Amino acid sequence: MHPAFSVIFLTTLIGAAQGLFLALFSTQVYSEFELLPGIGDTNYYGIGAAISLILLIGGLASSFFHLGHPERAWRSAACWRTSWLSREVIALPTMMLAVFVYGIIHLFGLDSIAFTHGEITLSTSLFVGIFGVVTTFALFICTAMIYACIKFLQEWASPLTVINYFLFGTASGFTLATALASYLGLQEHILFLGGWAIVLTILVFITRTASLYRNSRIKHKSTMQSAIGIRHNKIQQKAQGAMGGSFNTREYFHGKTAMFLKSVKFIFMILVFPVPVLLLSTSLNNGNTEVLIAAFVIQFIGLLAERWYFFAQANHPQNIYYQTV
Amino acid sequence: MTQLALIIDLNVCVGCSACVTSCKEWNTSGPAGFMSDENPYQKDPTGTFFNRVQTYEVGEFPKTETVHFPKSCLHCEEPPCVPVCPTGASYKRKLDGIVLVDYDKCIGCKYCSWACPYGAREIDEHQKVMKKCTLCVDRIYDENLPEAERKPACVLACPTNARLFGDVHDADSEVSEMIRDQGGYQLMPEWGTQPSNHYLPRRKNKITIHKDELVRVDNPLNKEQKEHHKPVDGSVLDDSSFI
Ligand code: SF4
Numbered sequence: 001m002h003p004a005f006s007v008i009f010l011t012t013l014i015g016a017a018q019g020l021f022l023a024l025f026s027t028q029v030y031s032e033f034e035l036l037p038g039i040g041d042t043n044y045y046g047i048g049a050a051i052s053l054i055l056l057i058g059g060l061a062s063s064f065f066h067l068g069h070p071e072r073a074w075r076s077a078a079c080w081r082t083s084w085l086s087r088e089v090i091a092l093p094t095m096m097l098a099v100f101v102y103g104i105i106h107l108f109g110l111d112s113i114a115f116t117h118g119e120i121t122l123s124t125s126l127f128v129g130i131f132g133v134v135t136t137f138a139l140f141i142c143t144a145m146i147y148a149c150i151k152f153l154q155e156w157a158s159p160l161t162v163i164n165y166f167l168f169g170t171a172s173g174f175t176l177a178t179a180l181a182s183y184l185g186l187q188e189h190i191l192f193l194g195g196w197a198i199v200l201t202i203l204v205f206i207t208r209t210a211s212l213y214r215n216s217r218i219k220h221k222s223t224m225q226s227a228i229g230i231r232h233n234k235i236q237q238k239a240q241g242a243m244g245g246s247f248n249t250r251e252y253f254h255g256k257t258a259m260f261l262k263s264v265k266f267i268f269m270i271l272v273f274p275v276p277v278l279l280l281s282t283s284l285n286n287g288n289t290e291v292l293i294a295a296f297v298i299q300f301i302g303l304l305a306e307r308w309y310f311f312a313q314a315n316h317p318q319n320i321y322y323q324t325v
Numbered sequence: 326m327t328q329l330a331l332i333i334d335l336n337v338c339v340g341c342s343a344c345v346t347s348c349k350e351w352n353t354s355g356p357a358g359f360m361s362d363e364n365p366y367q368k369d370p371t372g373t374f375f376n377r378v379q380t381y382e383v384g385e386f387p388k389t390e391t392v393h394f395p396k397s398c399l400h401c402e403e404p405p406c407v408p409v410c411p412t413g414a415s416y417k418r419k420l421d422g423i424v425l426v427d428y429d430k431c432i433g434c435k436y437c438s439w440a441c442p443y444g445a446r447e448i449d450e451h452q453k454v455m456k457k458c459t460l461c462v463d464r465i466y467d468e469n470l471p472e473a474e475r476k477p478a479c480v481l482a483c484p485t486n487a488r489l490f491g492d493v494h495d496a497d498s499e500v501s502e503m504i505r506d507q508g509g510y511q512l513m514p515e516w517g518t519q520p521s522n523h524y525l526p527r528r529k530n531k532i533t534i535h536k537d538e539l540v541r542v543d544n545p546l547n548k549e550q551k552e553h554h555k556p557v558d559g560s561v562l563d564d565s566s567f568i
Pocket residue numbers: 397398399400401404405406407424440441442443444445446457518
């Protein structure tokens with residue numbers, strides 16, 4: 001497929017935003033149950049939610065560049081019964097609303113006790129957070145299923161697609177949360193968040209490698225023979241039905257050399273996994289904010305390359321009809 | 326239920342592209358607006374088409390066969406392009422099974438084109454909406470046209486009658502009969518899309534003639550044995566010259 005930058009930015013930005021929100025929420029749960037110290041008078045949750053919201057808005061804005069008619073975008077919520085894209089269109093603003101409310105509660109100190117039972121007191125924001133987590137998960141599933149549900153795009157049609165989207169998002173979100181905690185000087189939280197960021201990055205290394213391995217050995221079901229229905233082993237295309245190319249020759253091909261593809265894979269394999277893990281692990285103890293921010297930025301750039309590769313690698317069966325591209 | 330469809334006979338298609346041009350001509354002047362082009366008269370022309378003819382060479386030189394292969398939306402019975410559309414712009418008509426795009430609802434997200442394994446949908450780069458074959462829905466029901474012309478433009482244009490149009494759910498229709506008798510098949514059956522359009526395979530047009538079939542042994546007049554113009558031996562008048 002031809003990788004569209006609007007979609008690359010959409011999926012990476014909202015992935016990081018979702019991961020960041022999950023990081024905020026886990027921190028809050030841990031501190032409400034006193035497994036982590038409180039955040040003191042820093043505005044960790046509020047600022048975190050604001051960053052998450054900015055990333056979500058950035059993703060949403062970039063998705064508009066993908067549409068031919070952005071002014072009609074509101075229509076796309078109509079078919080949520082059948083279309084994962086439509087479901088995503090609903091899940092994204094819902095999550096934005098949840099993050100917004102969550103952020104407002106924390107930024108303006110509007111939190112109150114919602115529930116007490118003996119020793120345990122739970123705050124209102126925690127319940128807003130739970131709602132946010134549900135929408136975050138829903139959004140992860142919707143985004144990934146947009147790709148995983150097209151069964152003849154065999155590189156995508158796998159549960160690994162969903163797992164990878166989830167883990168890539170959470171890994172980059174937790175890395176960002178680590179940098180934020182470090183900026184605010186929350187030493188214990190750096191350890192907690194950074195530890196998770198490393199674990200998630202290693203996990204997604206395993207699952208992405210699995211999907212790369214799967215895709216390198218994939219057996220495409222459609223062949224030249226089934227595509228035009230002529231049972232002969234030697235079929236050569238002589239004309240494609242267009243002189244200067246067509247939508248078919250533009251939309252479904254990445255138009256780059258195999259070498260270029262290989263280098264992109266190499267780049268993201270370095271930038272997404274070993275470099276951030278190295279940077280994270282070296283600065284967990286000294287809380288070096290610059291290094292942690294660099295870890296996030298490098299991982300994010302790597303993710304852009306990863307997403308590009310994700311699209312470029314998918315081989316659409318219609319390409320069989322365009323052998324000479 | 327009705328399922329209108331095209332049957333394309335690869336045995337007689339000569340690849341003249343009359344269907345391509347008549348499709349473009351009819352649909353670009355249709356009520357849904359023009360089908361835009363880029364550089365139509367310059368180098369590298371490109372544009373929106375509902376139907377294209379491709380050419381394949383089958384076999385190894387010198388034993389090859391050229392197959393011309395017209396390709397358009399197959400109006401699948403289980404169209405994977407329809408449920409993915411977020412706006413409901415893509416739909417399949419209950420009435421006659423035609424798969425259509427509502428150009429006023431389409432947001433141009435291209436998701437449906439990803440979900441069609443045949444690459445039958447094309448975005449109009451200027452109107453920014455998804456387009457595809459409509460089976461000339463604005464023609465086949467038009468009562469102002471004589472009945473014989475209430476067919477898709479491509480079908481009427483085809484000089485070799487390689488395109489047939491009809492209801493593939495009606496077992497007695499001409500198209501159903503063709504599919505049954507001539508080995509009609511569907512493209513990429515492996516995805517369960519059940520295309521309504523069918524293709525008829527190449528058939529060998531060979532007959533074996535034995536000698537006794539050339540000489541009419543049972544002819545009572547036995548004409549073959551008469552020698553009408555027996556050449557005359559010796560010289561004739563024409564041989565001498567009077568110069
Ligand atoms: S051929 Fe493609 S566009 Fe046409 S109905 Fe089938 S899946 Fe949809």
